[in-house]
Amino acid sequence: SAVISQKPSRDICQRGTSLTIQCQVDSQVTMMFWYRQQPGQSLTLIATANQGSEATYESGFVIDKFPISRPNLTFSTLTVSNMSPEDSSIYLCSVAAGGAAKQPQHFGDGTRLSIL
Amino acid sequence: GENVEQHPSTLSVQEGDSAVIKCTYSDSASNYFPWYKQELGKRPQLIIDIRSNVGEKKDQRIAVTLNKTAKHFSLHITETQPEDSAVYFCAADEAGKSTFGDGTTLTVKP
Numbered sequence: 001s002a003v004i005s006q007k008p009s010r011d012i013c014q015r016g017t018s019l020t021i022q023c024q025v026d027s028q029v030t031m032m033f034w035y036r037q038q039p040g041q042s043l044t045l046i047a048t049a050n051q052g053s054e055a056t057y058e059s060g061f062v063i064d065k066f067p068i069s070r071p072n073l074t075f076s077t078l079t080v081s082n083m084s085p086e087d088s089s090i091y092l093c094s095v096a097a098g099g100a101a102k103q104p105q106h107f108g109d110g111t112r113l114s115i116l
Numbered sequence: 117g118e119n120v121e122q123h124p125s126t127l128s129v130q131e132g133d134s135a136v137i138k139c140t141y142s143d144s145a146s147n148y149f150p151w152y153k154q155e156l157g158k159r160p161q162l163i164i165d166i167r168s169n170v171g172e173k174k175d176q177r178i179a180v181t182l183n184k185t186a187k188h189f190s191l192h193i194t195e196t197q198p199e200d201s202a203v204y205f206c207a208a209d210e211a212g213k214s215t216f217g218d219g220t221t222l223t224v225k226p
Contacts, residue, residue, distance in 0.1 A: 031212045042205060043160065043216045059117070092159065096212055104150045105214060107159040 002027050002095050006108030013115050018081045021111045023093035028073035030096065033105065034066070037090045046091075049076040083115045118143040120208050122217025129196050130225050137220045139206035140188045146208035146215075149182060149189045154203045154219075163204075164191070196224045 003026040013019050023032065032049040046066055047055040055068035070076040080087055090112050094105040119142040129135050139149075147168035152160035166173045166180045166189065173180050177196075182189040193200055201224045207214040 033213075042218045045213065045215070048213065104162045104165050106162070109159050 001106045002029060004093065004095060004106060004108040006093055006111060008111055009109060010112040011114070013083055013113065015084055015115060017083055018079055019083065019113065020077050020079045021091055021093075023076045023078070023095075023108055025074045025095050030073075032070060032076045033094045033096075034068060034076070034078045035092045035094060035107075037092060037110070039089075043092065046078070049078075080113065083113075085115045087113065088115045089113060118146055118208050118210065118215040120206060120215050120217045122206050122220060124220060125218065126221045126223070128223045128225065131196060131198060133196055135191075135193045135196050135200070135222055135224075137191045137204055137206070137222075138188060139190070139208075139217050140186075141208040141215075142187065143208065143210060144184075144187065146210045148209040149180070150207050150209065150214070151180060151191050152205045152207065152216075154205065156202075160205060193222075196222075198224050198226050200224050 005024045007022050034046040035043045036046055037043050045058045046061045047057040047068055049055050049068050049070040051070050051073055065081050067079045090110045092107050092110040094107045096105045122139045127135055150165035151163050153163045154160040164175050164178050164180050166182050177194045179192040203219045203221050205219050206217040
């Protein structure tokens with residue numbers, strides 16, 4: 001399976017600032033996703049990062065708050081903008097080979113974000 | 117959109133006993149059903165998956181069953197060991213996008 005490097009692994013940020021999280025994969029993958037996992041909770045999909053086009057956001061998530069880039073098939077970034085304490089969470093990227101084969105998703109180690 | 121319900125939310129068993137976790141889904145278009153294990157502070161890791169054209173799949177002590185008519189699938193762990201203690205998530209996937217259940221915290225008592 002793909003090796004996924006996510007950074008930073010954790011950060012403590014001030015209210016009102018923004019942080020960009022990077023996700024690097026060691027091979028080209030069709031699909032990349034960004035999830036949020038609040039403490040003790042399940043995984044909630046933020047958006048699908050589309051290579052060469054705008055990300056597809058899930059209900060409740062907007063581009064102004066969570067801008068996403070995916071310049072190629074191995075790299076994506078998620079920015080958490082104008083942060084508030086409610087944004088304190090673990091942010092995970094995942095990748096899947098996708099397509100008709102229905103490959104499983106593999107997750108990065110996550111970024112643990114705390115907002116003061 | 118898809119809705120996945122998972123039960124129970126917590127499960128405690130004695131070492132050596134079996135554990136069963138059940139999930140239901142709402143969207144009949146979902147056709148791929150993975151299960152993930154997440155240990156404290158770690159990433160979710162795929163442990164087994166099943167596709168819609170299969171009713172059951174086994175991998176050593178772990179098995180998954182799928183009933184597409186009833187829209188439910190289950191994870192079965194036999195001969196549980198303390199290292200099986202973790203949070204388990206089911207998911208239903210359609211076109212590469214997964215919706216996750218709320219998770220089951222499994223505790224295996226030695």
